Amino acid sequence: MTPGETKRRRDDERRPRLADHDARLTVEGLERERRALEKTWWNGRGLVAWLSDTDHKAIGRRYIVTAFGFFTLGGVLAALMRIQLSRPDNTFLSPDQYNQIFTTHGTTMMFLFAVPVVLAMGVYLVPLMVGARSMAFPRMLAFSYWMYLFGGIFLYSMFFLNIGPDNGWFSYLPLAGPEYGYGKRADVWAQLITFTEVSALVVATCLIVTIFKLRTPGMSLNRMPLFVWAMLIVSFMVIFAMPSIVISSTCLILDRLVSTHFYNQAEGGDPLLWQHLFWFFGHPEVYIIFLPALGMMSEVIATSARRPVVGNLTMVLSMLSTAFIGFGVWVHHMFATGLPELSLSFFSAASMMIVIPTGIQIFNWIATIWSARRLQITVPFLYMASLFFIFIIGGLTGVVLAAGPVDRQVHDTYFVVAHLHYVLIGGSTFPLLGGIFFWFPKMTGRMLSDRLGRASFWLLFVGFNMTFFPMHLLGLDGMPRRVYTYPASMGWHGLNLLASVGAAVIFVSLVVYLVNVIVSLRAGAVAGPNPWGAATLEWATSSPPPAYNFSPQPTVASSEPLWHTELAPPPIVGLASDTREVLVTFLLDAEPDHRYPMPGPSLWPLLTAITTSAMFVWSIFQAQGVVWGSIPIFIALVGWFWPTKGKKALEHGAPTRLTARESLS
């Protein structure tokens, strides 16, 4: 046996041990540890420190703030459309402006708001919920944020230069192809998608590895909070769904820039290939937006009801089956394309089947609320409960649309617009706003005002229904979506005006929400670690949490650790405090495996994102940008991975490190 093999065998047998009356657990010991951790995880001050931050909480916050920035921009675009449509034959916007505005609105809300913001909630919360000191691959996480930010800036720069995309948020061919999509507008859309898919794929990978490998000892898979389950399932959906849009948008750009013929009917291509590829991604995308919201629902409802959600296992299985079925329903977006009857029936049935797991979850929540110890109707609870009303309406119109014949009747009308806003806003934005309200004290240390919160909620609830409910009727009456105006003789102006007034109410409600955030940041009541009396680990640390999240790192003995304090599982000692060390555990039962140093702050992720963005933008103007633009990316990546000299990560507590290089061979 070689010395290396001996070492491997010896290392594999090194296990943790229980330490009784450990000196490190005394008050002084803990204080000393905390001071050392403060120093090690301290990021520094100033602009460079800010730009090189890799703390998942800082990045999560930035993601959330940025996403709400884009939400505001997308909302302003929506307001412009509602002004335009508030009366017939309006000339407030030109048709061309209207095209760019509805496309940029949809693209913003889907790609720059809904997906990033739900992933961002995971970025902030998941490491805290699983009791880890850091996210896996913190520098990759920082890179993903910069890519997302630069993608959004790119879209809006182009929009303000009058080259905003104008083919709708799903950019159908041949309208977006080289024949009809003139200028750079469709390229801008396709390349924005590239930015956002890179960022989402990186976040998904970071989340999966964090959830699989950084859960604190005791948190076996069956003890994982439902929000963490939701994020795990969503991350897998991202990595299976995104490749489809990677390919389809790349082929779109290639068709436009180097004359390939993927979607060109005349040369053997097929515009319908685009629709298949887009919706194979696009439908799972809806569940990518929706499942994290369900996870937030479960956490808030359990906390309000002061009991675990009924049927924990069925909740997880429902989310899993939603994710699976979600990949088998894409053709219901294509019922009007003349596909064979058999495939219509198949996809119709699959689309109706997806109601079953969603129904199970809704009944589980109702049972949880029903059997509550003492139900607390907090503001987050109101937001979550509104799902029972709004999302169910959206779900029911979804069942209606899943029937092929009905779908053909209302295809491309305002009925679809109403449906998708009920599903997405009711199923995701309402729970998200509730979730922000719920975790705001954790993120900032201060409570949001209850009074302003209730006012904002009810305004949003009323405004939302005023805006989108009339659209069902308009759609049934035949009003097509994406028209910049309509003649007075159609008789649609009353309902349109009502919808526009509703949009104004939504605007007021969001202003109230924003005022609440700003005022509470300065003057909100101090929250303390666990203001809602919740059960999961993120509430075990201070609000806001320190950079290292926990000291000492807790272990768990149940799925509601903060409600079962009598179990008192032993905390962790022996993690290094002079490097950013985390505890890696085994996948199923989270038994301790090894210790692992996380990299500290770095500017390389930002530099890599800058070079990558430059290549992406360059390549839509000149094809050779792909080749020459890759060289700076390569240099940045080498700089990133080059080990920093003099900062040996293994200086402490390692009895058998490799020192003499050749001695082992």
Add this chain to the structure above:
Amino acid sequence: MASSRVALDVSDIPEYGFGHRSLLWWATASMMIIEGSVFAIVIVSYLYLKGRVPHWPPTGPSPQLFWGTLNTIILLASCVPNALTKKAAERFDLAAVKLWLAVCLLFAVGFNVVRFLEFGALNVRWDANAYGSVVWVLLGLHTVHVVTDFLDSLVLAVLIFVGTDLNERRFVDVSENALYWYFVVFTWLPIYAVIYFGPRIS
């Protein structure tokens, strides 16, 4: 919880883990799922487009078999030094890692050069028709993997030879890099079958 008197002391557990124990293995797995799905979707698109026209290729001859087949052999043969690199890394045998990693790089130079010749043997341009487009994208995508795998193995080899910050986790890096190498080789097999035999089987 901080008041507990019993603690779980982890100071003596190792600072590394190979295979599914390492974080990097899971990140590599995620990357393989993503890129594997990308390949699968292009192959499905290929078959979709093939099903729409009476003749495949629509015009002109099928791709020449020689360079593609030669490259398949080189790629498969590179699995031998790759396996030896992985084994050497997992028993911390630095000299063997250096040797077999260098051999791997030689193979990588070989299949990168032959890959260049493969494009010429496709007998179609990307802008000729949809067939040409999908064949070029399929081969191009795999080429991106071949090139990046070469470059990241090269950077890794430089780190190993320079010896900066050489600890157990660097050997884990070598092991995971070898895993990704297998991925690049084995995804080639279905792509090879589709590109070269798709036009030959009606």
